[in-house]
Amino acid sequence: MIKGIGLDMIDIDRIRRAVTNNPRFVERILTEKEQLLYHKYTGQRQMEFLAGRFAVKEAYAKANGTGLGAHLSFLDIEVLQLKGGRPILLKPDLADENIFLSITHTEYSVAAQVIIEHKEKR
Template structure:
């Protein structure tokens, strides 16, 4: 059963300007394993985290660095959740998260589907 969906779109040049103006955002928004990625990939991960918050119906109990995006060998992205963020997802009855991300032509986007057991 689908519990929630979320989508987000990021203007990559605007994201780059924001990150340049406020370098501390890197530590606040991204897990250590994500911080070395190129800015378009970071913008897509930012979009994924925003989309997850939308799929959850809000940010209560959610922390940016506890939402890490990894990739399977095939390139398929997935969430690695920890701490209170993992707890918040579990408390909402979510058993599976589906994620897709892309970046092209100056934009990054992500879409999330949150699934749970049928009621």
């Protein structure tokens, strides 16, 4: 059964301005493991990566029904990637849920969708 669906879209320039105006922005959004991936990129690709993770975390919070705030923070959510680059949500621990996510971008914006499905008990 579907628990929730979340969708988020963000302009890459908005993320670029946030990084420029607040040097700690990356540390507030990305976990340590995500930061390792982020620092492998440069320029536009680095901003696309950061915007993608930001959008996934916003979309997850919407699908979860909590939003970001008192009960869930950006650092509570971790998105890494499988071999080949497919993104996968590793945090929070989702033992009783399946998570489906997709990230896409253009030159100017990034969109992410997250679907949370309760695992059926057998």
